[in-house]
Amino acid sequence: xxxxxxxxxxxxxxxxxxxxxxxxxxxxxxxxxxxxxxxxxxxxxxxxxxxxxxxxxxxxxxxxxxxxxxxxxxxxxxxxxxxxxxxxxxxxxxxxxxxxxxxxxxxxxxxxxxxxxxxxxxxxxxxxxxxxxxxxxxxxxxxxxxxxxxxxxxxxxxxxxxxxxxxxxxxxxxxxxxxxxxxxxxxxxxxxxxxxxxxxxxxxxxxxxxxxxxxxxxxxxxxxxxxxxxxxxxxxxxxxxxxxxxxxxxxxxxxxxxxxxxxxxxxxxxxxxxxxxxxxxxxxxxxxxxxxxxxxxxxxxxxxxxxxxxxxxxxxxxxxxxxxxxxxxxxxxxxxxxxxxxxxxx
Ligand SMILES: *[C@@H]1O[C@H](CO)[C@@H](O)[C@H](O)[C@H]1NC(C)=O
Ligand SMILES: *[C@@H]1O[C@H](CO)[C@@H](O)[C@H](O)[C@H]1NC(C)=O
Numbered sequence: 349x350x351x352x353x354x355x356x357x358x359x360x361x362x363x364x365x366x367x368x369x370x371x372x373x374x375x376x377x378x379x380x381x382x383x384x385x386x387x388x389x390x391x392x393x394x395x396x397x398x399x400x401x402x403x404x405x406x407x408x409x410x411x412x413x414x415x416x417x418x419x420x421x422x423x424x425x426x427x428x429x430x431x432x433x434x435x436x437x438x439x440x441x442x443x444x445x446x447x448x449x450x451x452x453x454x455x456x457x458x459x460x461x462x463x464x465x466x467x468x469x470x471x472x473x474x475x476x477x478x479x480x481x482x483x484x485x486x487x488x489x490x491x492x493x494x495x496x497x498x499x500x501x502x503x504x505x506x507x508x509x510x511x512x513x514x515x516x517x518x519x520x521x522x523x524x525x526x527x528x529x530x531x532x533x534x535x536x537x538x539x540x541x542x543x544x545x546x547x548x549x550x551x552x553x554x555x556x557x558x559x560x561x562x563x564x565x566x567x568x569x570x571x572x573x574x575x576x577x578x579x580x581x582x583x584x585x586x587x588x589x590x591x592x593x594x595x596x597x598x599x600x601x602x603x604x605x606x607x608x609x610x611x612x613x614x615x616x617x618x619x620x621x622x623x624x625x626x627x628x629x630x631x632x633x634x635x636x637x638x639x640x641x642x643x644x645x646x647x648x649x650x651x652x653x654x655x656x657x658x659x660x661x662x663x664x665x666x667x668x669x670x671x672x673x674x675x676x677x678x679x680x681x682x683x684x685x686x687x688x689x690x691x692x693x694x
């Protein structure tokens with residue numbers, strides 16, 4: 349009788365696999381952390397502990413996902429879905445406790461409207477294929493404090509892209525293809541402290557781009573093809589006045605160093621001014637009579653700008669204020685993976 353043996357094999361194959369995810373208490377956050385990393389999962393395991401607080405699902409094969417899968421987990425605060433080949437995310441299920449959602453290193457071309465996540469404070473969609481954002485894309489997640497959109501393919505943004513994000517402290521738009529930015533972009537971001545614009549295609553910034561009276565702490569402007577003509581007057585003046593918060597990043601896998609370096613923001617064109625620091629560049633503009641201060645017709649910021657050489661090393665994350673109180677767990681996969689492991693999804 350060979351048939352029973354065959355049936356047994358078939359039965360074994362049909363049995364749900366043993367729970368592949370290890371659980372342990374995360375003592376820092378006082379939450380149950382369930383680690384399903386790198387299990388070649390094609391679906392969220394149905395039998396997760398109901399008191400799961402942190403769910404690590406990175407490096408799996410979750411190409412399409414609905415947040416309904418997390419509905420039974422009423423204490424879930426943090427989901428990591430990095431590196432899954434994710435192309436579609438369906439939201440809508442009400443996840444009242446979810447604060448942190450990591451979608452980095454996936455294949456999203458558009459960001460879905462984030463329905464049902466009213467408590468979300470941290471959203472990372474770095475290193476996907478986002479081409480733009482819808483106006484009001486984040487209106488449904490108005491508690492957001494940290495938004496990471498680094499390493500996508502955005503060329504432009506609507507002026508209402510970040511409308512309603514009054515609690516946002518950090519916005520990372522670095523390493524995109526941004527050519528220009530609307531002057532209203534930061535209007536609603538009253539708490540913004542850290543802005544990454546480095547590594548884009550920006551030639552200038554519109555006048556009043558940085559709203560007056562805001563207390564920025566870190567602004568990153570390097571690695572853009574800044575065009576040093578009179579249109580750059582606003583940016584030059586802004587850098588001049590805010591030289592102590594203009595930083596240069598040195599991103600690493602484990603840590604990011606940042607350095608106060610206003611003189612590292614360089615002209616790219618015209619060719620005769622290439623590689624000159626914007627802060628030293630002598631703008632020869634005749635039509636500056638209605639500029640709001642100084643009032644001369646030539647602006648020369650001198651050559652002896654103080655070289656500020658404060659090197660700061662941050663563990664993993666450069667821009668968390670020292671008095672940061674919010675939930676914080678920085679994942680190494682928010683940073684560029686040089687050795688990205690391809691999940692065995694075949
Ligand atoms: C989760 O599990 C993976 C693979 O078993 C391991 O490499 C990783 O360190 C674990 N992560 C945490 C945060 O414990
Ligand atoms: C400034 O511009 C004027 C008119 O374009 C030009 O004649 C003059 O030589 C320029 N000065 C410098 C220092 O480049």
